[in-house]
Amino acid sequence: MPLPEPTGRRKRPALRLVETKDMPREDWLSVRKSGIGGSDAAAAVGLSPYMSPLELWLVKTGRDTSLFRPDPQDTTEPVYWGTLLEPIVAASYTKQTGSKVRRVNAVLQHPTLPFMIANIDREVVGSRDVQLLECKTAGEFGARLWRDSVPEYVVLQVQHQLAVTGKQAADVAVLVCGQQLDVHRIERDDRLISRLIELEAMFWRYVETDTPPPADGSDSSDRALRCLYPGAGGTVDFTDDRRLSSVFADLVSVRADIEARQQVESKLKQTIQQAMGEADRAMFETGEVSFKRSRDGSTIDLPRLLAEHPHLATQYAITKPGSRRFLVSV
Numbered sequence: 001m002p003l004p005e006p007t008g009r010r011k012r013p014a015l016r017l018v019e020t021k022d023m024p025r026e027d028w029l030s031v032r033k034s035g036i037g038g039s040d041a042a043a044a045v046g047l048s049p050y051m052s053p054l055e056l057w058l059v060k061t062g063r064d065t066s067l068f069r070p071d072p073q074d075t076t077e078p079v080y081w082g083t084l085l086e087p088i089v090a091a092s093y094t095k096q097t098g099s100k101v102r103r104v105n106a107v108l109q110h111p112t113l114p115f116m117i118a119n120i121d122r123e124v125v126g127s128r129d130v131q132l133l134e135c136k137t138a139g140e141f142g143a144r145l146w147r148d149s150v151p152e153y154v155v156l157q158v159q160h161q162l163a164v165t166g167k168q169a170a171d172v173a174v175l176v177c178g179q180q181l182d183v184h185r186i187e188r189d190d191r192l193i194s195r196l197i198e199l200e201a202m203f204w205r206y207v208e209t210d211t212p213p214p215a216d217g218s219d220s221s222d223r224a225l226r227c228l229y230p231g232a233g234g235t236v237d238f239t240d241d242r243r244l245s246s247v248f249a250d251l252v253s254v255r256a257d258i259e260a261r262q263q264v265e266s267k268l269k270q271t272i273q274q275a276m277g278e279a280d281r282a283m284f285e286t287g288e289v290s291f292k293r294s295r296d297g298s299t300i301d302l303p304r305l306l307a308e309h310p311h312l313a314t315q316y317a318i319t320k321p322g323s324r325r326f327l328v329s330v
Contacts, residue, residue, distance in 0.1 A: 011166030014108035017117060021105035025072070031107050033060050035117035036200050041160035042153035045199040049145075049153060052220035053203055053213040058227060060207045067227050082137050085175060089135040090122050092181050093173040100125040101133050110164045113197065115204040118164040124171065130185065132170035134158055143176050150184045156196060158186045163193045231324045252330055 018031055032040075042048035043056040058064040070077040090101050101122035110116035122133040136154065138146050145151040150158075150172055158170045172184045206213045212228065215221035238244040273291055276282050280292040306313050 012111040014118065014165045015111055016106040017109040018107050019105060020107060020119075028107075032117070032119075033062065035109070035115045036060075036160075036204060038118045038157040038160045038164075041196065041200065042156045044203040045156065045196065046216060047152055047156060048220075049151075050220065052216050052218045052224060053206075054215050054228075055220045055224040056203070057206055057213055058224050061210060063228060066230075067223060078137070078139065078142075081139075085137050086121060086135045089137065089173050089175050089181065090133060092175070093122075093133060093135070093171070093183065096181055097171070097183060099127050099130070099133075099171075108164050111166075113201075116160065116164050116197070116200065118161045120161060120165070130169040130171050131167040132158070132161055132165065134161070134170055134172045136172060136174040137178075138174055138176050140177060146174055146176060146182070150186065155186060159189060159193050159196055160200075162186075162188045163197065226324060229324075252328065255328065 017034075020028055020031075036044050040056055043051040044053060046053050055064075055067070058067065070079045072079050072083060074080055094100055101124055104120040104123050108118045108120065120132055121135045124130050124133055134154070134157065154172060158172060162168070162170060168188045170186050172186060174182050174184070176182060203213065205211075215225060238248070272282060272289060276289075276291055281290050282288060
């Protein structure tokens with residue numbers, strides 16, 4: 001277990017692991033697999049809303065080739081707009097705060113913990129109060145995560161960057177819905193950094209020992225398991241495994257409870273719907289519900305189309321990869 005970072009004295013600066021100016025994206029992604037970056041920090045410790053430790057482990061061990069990854073050139077993907085708008089956010093930060101920034105064209109590495117690396121969006125120049133800038137964009141959905149304060153996963157990202165660089169503070173500039181720039185100051189928290197280092201080291205041991213971390217029940221873990229174990233057939237016998245047999249019994253019990261609660265939920269919902277009649281909104285002492293009809297849509301009668309033009313079935317057929325189904329029998 002790594003020792004906590006020293007407090008009360010000057011922190012050692014980060015090492016420049018590799019220069020990234022003019023580096024191809026594929027090479028940059030390869031370098032990122034050599035350690036835990038700031039954007040990986042929350043996932044490594046199980047606090048990311050987007051990625052589980054298991055899926056991150058697949059990435060770091062090179063087992064993620066069949067996982068879906070957004071195309072950075074696809075204009076419908078948030079990653080495209082985040083990359084495109086980063087320099088605009090940085091320039092707007094300077095205009096709004098008066099603080100000058102510059103690029104850091106390198107992957108940085110912690111001076112004593114090689115598994116901790118960082119890609120810094122910008123370095124703040126000539127300021128005693130803040131040294132780093134993290135640029136973010138938030139759309140309609142993402143803006144909700146910023147409503148109260150900086151989301152936890154971003155806080156962990158910034159604290160990771162402060163740990164790697166030895167700096168004392170960072171500003172997070174977030175462009176909300178493309179029209180509002182909010183700036184949040186995050187001060188170095190050595191206590192949090194110490195715990196973060198411990199948890200990241202635990203995750204990195206999974207990578208070094210090529211051992212998958214346990215699934216956490218998230219959609220991310222579900223994706224990772226389907227990628228890791230596509231299914232080759234066969235049967236395993238867990239009848240003598242008390243732990244897994246107990247897990248199975250709990251699963252059956254939980255599923256029965258969920259089914260019963262779903263029936264109760266449906267009955268309560270239908271009672272309100274019946275009482276509403278033709279109304280599309282109902283008010284209650286503690287809230288409200290809406291029961292509106294959606295707009296009429298149009299679709300293609302595919303069975304009829306193929307019946308009248310059967311050659312289209314062959315001409316436009318595509319292969320859809322099969323996926324594993326988890327079925328429980330008692």
